[in-house]
Amino acid sequence: MSAAAGAAALSGESYLTDGFSLRSWLLTTDHKRIAILYLASITVFFFIGAAGAALVRYNLIVPEGLIKSAETYNRLFTMHGVVMVWFFLVPAVPVTLGNFIVPLMLGARDLAFPKLNLVSWYLFMLGGAIVLYSLFTGGVDTGWTFYTPLTTQYSKGHVVATVIGIFIAGFSSIATGLNFIVSIHRLRAPGMTWFRMPVFLWSLYATSVILVLATPVLAMTLVLLAFERIFHIGVFDPTLGGDPLLFQHLFWFYSHPAVYIMILPGFGIVSEIVPAFSRKPLFGYTFVVWASIGIAVISFLVWGHHMFVAGTSLFSALVFSILSYMVAVPSAIKVFNWIGTLHKGFIRFDAPMLYALGFIGLFTMGGLTGLFVAALAADVHLTQTYFVVAHFHYVMVGGMVSAFFAGLHYWWPKITGRHYPEMWGRAGALIIFIGFHLTFFPQFILGYLGMPRRYHSYAPEFQVLNVLSSAGTTILAAGYLLPLGYLTWSLLRGERAAPNPWDATGLEWQTPSPPPTENFVATPVVTEEPYAYPRPKPQATS
Amino acid sequence: MSPRRLLLTWGLLLGVLAIEVGASFLPIGRPARPLLLLPALLMVGMVAAIFMQIGRGPTVVRLFAAAGLLWLLILLALGSLDPLTRIVYPVPAMERATPAANPP
Numbered sequence A: 001m002s003a004a005a006g007a008a009a010l011s012g013e014s015y016l017t018d019g020f021s022l023r024s025w026l027l028t029t030d031h032k033r034i035a036i037l038y039l040a041s042i043t044v045f046f047f048i049g050a051a052g053a054a055l056v057r058y059n060l061i062v063p064e065g066l067i068k069s070a071e072t073y074n075r076l077f078t079m080h081g082v083v084m085v086w087f088f089l090v091p092a093v094p095v096t097l098g099n100f101i102v103p104l105m106l107g108a109r110d111l112a113f114p115k116l117n118l119v120s121w122y123l124f125m126l127g128g129a130i131v132l133y134s135l136f137t138g139g140v141d142t143g144w145t146f147y148t149p150l151t152t153q154y155s156k157g158h159v160v161a162t163v164i165g166i167f168i169a170g171f172s173s174i175a176t177g178l179n180f181i182v183s184i185h186r187l188r189a190p191g192m193t194w195f196r197m198p199v200f201l202w203s204l205y206a207t208s209v210i211l212v213l214a215t216p217v218l219a220m221t222l223v224l225l226a227f228e229r230i231f232h233i234g235v236f237d238p239t240l241g242g243d244p245l246l247f248q249h250l251f252w253f254y255s256h257p258a259v260y261i262m263i264l265p266g267f268g269i270v271s272e273i274v275p276a277f278s279r280k281p282l283f284g285y286t287f288v289v290w291a292s293i294g295i296a297v298i299s300f301l302v303w304g305h306h307m308f309v310a311g312t313s314l315f316s317a318l319v320f321s322i323l324s325y326m327v328a329v330p331s332a333i334k335v336f337n338w339i340g341t342l343h344k345g346f347i348r349f350d351a352p353m354l355y356a357l358g359f360i361g362l363f364t365m366g367g368l369t370g371l372f373v374a375a376l377a378a379d380v381h382l383t384q385t386y387f388v389v390a391h392f393h394y395v396m397v398g399g400m401v402s403a404f405f406a407g408l409h410y411w412w413p414k415i416t417g418r419h420y421p422e423m424w425g426r427a428g429a430l431i432i433f434i435g436f437h438l439t440f441f442p443q444f445i446l447g448y449l450g451m452p453r454r455y456h457s458y459a460p461e462f463q464v465l466n467v468l469s470s471a472g473t474t475i476l477a478a479g480y481l482l483p484l485g486y487l488t489w490s491l492l493r494g495e496r497a498a499p500n501p502w503d504a505t506g507l508e509w510q511t512p513s514p515p516p517t518e519n520f521v522a523t524p525v526v527t528e529e530p531y532a533y534p535r536p537k538p539q540a541t542s
Numbered sequence B: 001m002s003p004r005r006l007l008l009t010w011g012l013l014l015g016v017l018a019i020e021v022g023a024s025f026l027p028i029g030r031p032a033r034p035l036l037l038l039p040a041l042l043m044v045g046m047v048a049a050i051f052m053q054i055g056r057g058p059t060v061v062r063l064f065a066a067a068g069l070l071w072l073l074i075l076l077a078l079g080s081l082d083p084l085t086r087i088v089y090p091v092p093a094m095e096r097a098t099p100a101a102n103p104p
């Protein structure tokens, strides 16, 4: 660190004031600026995906469907799924909060490969542009899962273009994962041993391992799909010598671990916030760490639970059912450890904590209903119904999106140097929580009663619950627009933030808010365990 | 490693890939099918030796390469569980559905 840079940091210069030209943003290799680029793009994708969801719920207000064409409805839910999964849920936390916070938490100047980081953003935007182009010029009607033979033989939409877009975005995922793995191996500050790393780093490490090992399988599968569609090479078509279930095996080999790509970073965020707002060290740190690694490994052993009714053998279905129960163990360990951390803590209910608590409740519901659908016999009844839709939205939206907002509010003062308005933040957390339940809880009942998913019309007796669900969507939409409003407002009018407004541990809080381009004036040295919050004395006040 | 060498290797890899794809069109009998894995193995070897420099790299690199193989093993082992134990119904050759261009 040069003296000049140190002086700049002290005089209030930050990465935000280090150049104002478009070029200084679009060609930056600063992980913090790339995180901002990603945050802006991810926000756009989120609202496009949300618009798809809103139209789907609008259609389902009446049994015969308000959108007259079933074809259009199919394209809408496909758009919602494709955009949300690959352009929001999978990348969101790693590329925004991860990009910004990982080097700061490590006490490093930047990620290991800053240029690769920028390349990954351009790949993401290129893939996203192709997907959006194909979705807006007619779209795809196959659902986000691209099942064969629908995609290879029957579908008339832009299957190949969409698949190419996802293929390209996959390379962005791989580049990001690689960057995090190497950074965590090589760039830890002096004194930061592996078991002094905050759990956010551990969970992003586990996420990155999945990104690097699973994404190539998706990429290959999509290429094979395109080959069969264009050149009629027999991979999945049995009349050409292919295996009709091979696509689903390969697809879910990626897509089940992808669920953990989405949720593991959320676990990391919550593991930062719960100790900070309970003023206690994280309960069972080592267990939480090993649970992350365990999840990353076991998540690869369970994919067959998506294919119980697809015609796989009973034996393999039983094996996958049992393995699927196993993945619940490390997830439950985490929930118990967060609750153990809360126990006898001095809990503060600031907005990040409200979102984190919402996460714990919603994820638990999503996870427990996952056990229902992992049970072979129950799944035969519940699969392809709204029960499954509700289950994964509790994990993805209730879990991952809550965690994303928790982290966004927690690190917002660090990222922008401004405070968000606290009361608005709390209101947003509550509105999202209420809107979420109203939207998705009725879907559990609908699914249990037998309403199938992915149909544009439904039997009249399901209308009341569908109207409740659609009404919930409006509350949820308000809940999502609210942070967009007050966070944007806070960029200009928010109160200036101190380096460590939450009085939290972690190296990212030991540098000014917003940080200087070089991150730290002097390389920090780690001398204690993570989450070294003073232990409260339980009997002191009574 | 020089960019020239990297590009050359990449070109070679694409060449082997072309052979592999081309070979899949040849009328090869069932017993000889495993031979089609040879080009793939060659590609794995080239990536490991030239791109990853397994021989010279630190242990972590070798660990990650081994992890990649382990994951491949998981995919193949758990993935073949179903086809090996499934009831296979024969497919009449003429029943291939109409391609996308003119759906039924």
Ligand SMILES: [Cu+2]
Residues within 6 Å of the ligand: A255, A256, A259, A302, A303, A305, A306
């Ligand atoms: Cu799954």
